[in-house]
Amino acid sequence: MDKFLQHTIIGAEFDSSDRHPPPRCHPGTRLAIIERCMIFISQCDGIEKMCWVVGPAGIGKSAVMQIVAEETPADASVFFSVNGRQDEGKVFTTIAYQLAVKYEPYRRFIRNEISRDPSVLRKSLPAQFRKFIVDPFLHQHLFNPSQRFVIIIDGLDECNNRFTQREFLGLISDFCIKYPTSPMVWFIVSRPEPHITSFFDDARVAPAYIKEEMKIDSxxxxxxxxxxxxxxxxxxxxxxxxxxxxxxxxxxxxxxxxxxxxxxxxxxxxxxxxxxxxxxxxxxxxxxxxxxxxxxxxxxxxxxxxxxxxxxxxxxxxxxxxSIPPDLMTNARKLLLVSLHDGLGYMSFRLPCNMLGLSEAAAYSAVAYLHAILKVPAPDKVDDENLEFFHKSFPDFLNDFERSRFSQDVKDEFEQLKAQSLFRIVAQVPDDLDTIDSGNGIRCGPYGCLKGNPSVLGDISLSWPGDVRYKTTDNKLRDLMYNSAMFGLCHEFTSRNKYYMNMSCFHYLTTRFLRPSDDFPIYELLNTTFDRFRPEFVALGKLKQMPLRTLDYAAICGTIDIHLT
CATH class of the missing domain: 1.10.1740 (Rna Polymerase Sigma Factor; Chain: A)
Structure with missing residues (x-):
């Protein structure tokens, strides 16, 4: 089960500590819709076993589903979130894991299937749906047909891929129609996005669901x-x-x-x-x-x-x-941009602040006027928690220039800020690393090992160094910063991001690696050598244009070894 857990969306269940405290209805509110949901669970029969709860951002859909999940209680739940729980490829493994935890017959079934074919955890969504839902509940008859299993998928529109969202809906609606005796009851919760609305408007889907619409003006x-x-x-x-x-x-x-x-x-x-x-x-x-x-x-x-x-x-x-004072707006803007893009992918607040060059005082001053919209970690939690938006309506607002006038291109502004931070960190590590005993080097994700050892990272400046409050040491923090920076350079150069297609990035990638892996962008570097950067290399005398007739073909036939120098 431990290995199975690694293939799930961590923190997506309704009672996860990652969601604590979860959105919850205020006492005495939303009683009518909660009651209708409970009645649907107890009385739904035949094909109609899917409830589409739809409403705009901010209406309280997740809070209602939290109460439904607690009072049912839900057998499995997936609460997607803008704060990192968006991996649509793990939806059915997440549901299966939660069911396996609760029900011994299902747990035995899952163990047997994974032992027989471990690749099922990496198969397509339709294949996983058949294996984790159709087979055990309809073909294997593991449970009493009269039993009800409540599955909640909240925030469907939050997952990354619109095609996949419709694929989910197709699998579930087809299941309801094809297997009217199924014990599964599905709640699908989303905003009224056009691609989701058009799916439910299809007459072929209509028999499978009821619609519970939450209106702002009701x-x-x-x-x-x-x-x-x-x-x-x-x-x-x-x-x-x-x-x-x-x-x-x-x-x-x-x-x-x-x-x-x-x-x-x-x-x-x-x-x-x-x-x-x-x-x-x-x-x-x-x-x-x-x-x-x-x-x-x-x-x-x-x-x-x-x-x-x-x-x-x-x-x-x-x-x-x-309300943010002009002298704090620059840093506040940086933190908002980073938060819009999942905090640079980090689960802590202190690490991205160091990446941005913000001290503890500067960081907390920058967010001092944003506590109404941002959940800010306490000073003793900054190595474990990052900034989080209280509600998706605020990042939606920032991303829409017509509404916020915040940025005409939020993504491009973030990419520029990120590039500046990564290049600043890499530049603080000495270039002359060939004379240093690298040992096994410094691991850089899937791209291989970097030259050097922890001692060469001492010049990386820490704007927010450690003290007795923090579990992450300064040496570890520098290692994380350098590793993240070099990983970012590799990834963005491979993606041909315009802020990384320059000679500085080329230099760092070709001089800093001790042992490049198969994922290292060697061919991207070769292509740019003879294409984008050819004028620079000719000017440096590294490349020379020669007539074809002067080439010694015999000399270049055979094996060509690539060396980074």
Whole structure:
């Protein structure tokens, strides 16, 4: 089972510590839709065993599914997330692993199948679906037909590949139609993305599912948001010595303004609550005033129309960004760009800050005004946790230039920032490494081993060095930084990223490796030598153009050995 676990999406289950605390419905809210979901589980019969829960970002779909998963409890759940849980290729292995943990007959079946054919863990999604779902539940008859197995796939639109999303839906809907006696009950949760909506609009799929739509402007959603706002603002009032004895805060007019702006959008309401109660400001009255000013000003006409469903949320997000002082904005922008791209792939906050050259003080100052939208690790957790967005609506906002005016090309700006950081780190390691005893070298992922040993990395500057609070030593941190930088250069050069197609990158790749592996971009380097970089090599005297008739063909026939010098 340990090896099986490695082929799953870690942290995707509803009770995973990676999701703690998970999104959860406020007490007394979303009762109607939760009840409808529970009724569907107990009463669904025949073909119709799939429930599509659909609604815009920020409406509270994941919170509803969390309650359903806890009260059922769900037999298996996959909660996709913008914060790293997006590997669609492991969906069915994740479901199978969770089922195997709960049910001994299924666990024996899985062990036997993997022992017989370990390659099943790497097979196509249709092959895995047949092996992990169809065979055990329909052909092997491992369970009582009257038993119900609840499977939740939340945030389907978050996984990386749209084709794969539709492939999931096709496999599940075909399964429901072909096997009406199946004990499986499926919840598919997503935003109303066109490619998903068009799938469910197909008449051939209609018999397999019911639709549970969560609308921003529904009476149920608006009433639930108002209940949430009243309760949370009351908590803020009781926690503030200056407000505790005030009879009416906020006033009914002020509350109505906020509730009207929020409508049924929980993402807006929760952002407002975090903003007003932000402990870094410690001034709920002033923060409430700023929220009301933003509402009174209305959404900017050049950001999103007043009838846009996210208009009020956009205005609030704009207000938060504008609150960042100009002298902190450069570093805040760097951290936002990195967070939009999974924190450079790191699970810690301190490592990317060192990659960017940010000290502890600079990093925490940069995010001091972003606590309403970012989950910031505590100082003693920075080696284990990274920045996380509270809700996907904010990265959606930043990525949409028409709404945020943040960046005309977020990806390109990030790639430029990343390249600057990687080249800065590599340049701090001495070039003359041939005289150093490298031993086995420094492992660089799939690309081979680098020249040198930990002693040559001492010149890599640490903007946020270690102390007694951190488990990662400075030597280990430098090793991670250099390894990540050289890995990045290899990967991006192979991908022909424009920020790496230069002589500096060529030089580092051809001089820093002790033992290149088969994945090392040797042929990309050869091609650029005679193509993109040919003028530079001719100018350096490394290449010389000669007439074909002067070549000694006998001399170049036979084996050609490639050496990096």
């Amino acid at each position: 009476d149920e959603a608006c009433e639930d948001v108002q209940r949430y706002l009243r309760d949370e603002l009351k908590e803020i009032k009781l926690a503030s010595p200056a407000l505790r004895h005030k009879g009416d805060w906020p006033s009914e007019l002020e509350f109505t303004k906020i509730a009207t702006a929020a409508g049924g959008l929980f993402a807006y309401a929760s952002t407002v609550v975090r903003y007003i109660g932000d402990p870094h400001y410690r001034d709920p009255v002033a923060q409430l005033g700023r929220v009301l000013e933003t509402i009174d000003a209305g959404p900017k006409s050049n950001v999103s129309g007043r009838d846009h469903p996210m208009a009020q949320l956009d205005a609030l997000y704009q207000r938060i960004l504008l």
